[in-house]
Amino acid sequence: MTLAAVFRQHPLHFVPVLAMFGVVYHAIIMRMVGDWSFDPNYSHGFLVPCLSAWFAWRRWPQLREAGVAPSLWGLPLLGLGLVLLLFGSVTMELFTSRASLVVLLAGTILYLYGTEVFRLLRFPVAYLLFMVPLPYTVYDALALPLKGMVSAVATGGIRLMGLPVLREGNVIIFPNITLEVVDACSGLRSLMSLAALGTAFAFLFLPAGWRRWVLVLATVPIAVAANTLRVFVTGVLSWYMGAGAASGFFHEFEGMVVFAVAMAFTGGLGIALGRFHQDQGEKE
Template structure:
């Protein structure tokens, strides 16, 4: 004989014991992931060169989730038991990381647990609506250097050769070898921190998020295509400015705040351009024609 309770895992209007059971599981998982939260926060705030976009993206994701859920406010409350089938392997992944201490696996487990909790607390319809912003959080995770080392090196060579070419156009004597620039004021090494990878990672992440808001397919393609070249170009300009400063004032200039400020400016330049390109022409026209 068919059991209707087993046939339907969706529980609408949770009874009080079930409701408290879900909150108990949620609270225990939060406690379990506290070291992971701390690790992510440390990586996001460590420096502008390493996942500095994490906080910005997390804030945008929270805003987007709130906006999507407001659209579905009229729907009845529901819960779906399939969320547990997501949480079980996620917790196993977290347990695995407690043995190898990578923290990255725990970070992945933390983000993958969010759709599971969403199913349990919000149901299928709402989870589908916020699944994309939740998945974007994966792009806030630090990528191990072992996976990006070759890309770092490529970006360093691109920056070095491009800056050497531009300096020669400006009539400034320069000698480049590998990822090192020799100018009159000293020798400038384009290290991993100056490769532009952090800007590239942030630009691609913001481009994907911005493309999600675009109704125009052409603009979505434009954003995804232009993000990487824009990030590389902005970083080349940054290294060029640093090379000019070293040429004029010597290597001591790199020990000042100019070095870090130049890194912040790469984000402050690339990301607003991406946001601007993601706006519809009508919105841009209204902004330019609005009375002062």
């Protein structure tokens, strides 16, 4: 029996499952949405479920013809998801309880519909992990070395321009102003958003295989390089224009421009990888 036939015969069979997810995860989801609203590091979270649903919808022609054969292999995933939910709830560890939603959803699909449907939906489901904010301990552990690296490279570039500058850790010191490279300038915020967008681009426009992985992994150096450029430009402008270049609307606008540049580089790399695939196909 195909998935389309299952929905024709039992159009409301999934309603109890959705109701269960709604009851169990309502408070968890609402708090996560609050993080998306108030923490700029995770504002891309609003976009992730929409993209995930769109990815699944694009595969509907294949899904409707996919054979449905409930699989017991879904039970280990369901068990793992319940363990993560229980552990996260007992220890108040938000990342674990939120990630359990994705694991339980994957297990439910595999158990109810089988491996063929699961294979078609595994990427849209896994993509939902981009909406889950990282634990603050992990975020801080990643941001600290990134801030040091960005500060060092940006300071080196400023010195090459002949400007008097010193660096102490993540603090850049000019004779007229002192700049601190904070978490927002470490590159981690744009890295998470760029990784989510780069993964979406790879899934939509590149064939399965190493090209997708190249594009996704390339978002890391692109995001770090873009934020290094931002710190460099901010330092140079602060030397000539004063503290106003490092705060307020100008600084925020500069951040948006740099992120747009990073997106352009990611898109350009994706297009180049796509053309490389076409050229290889023509040669063959």
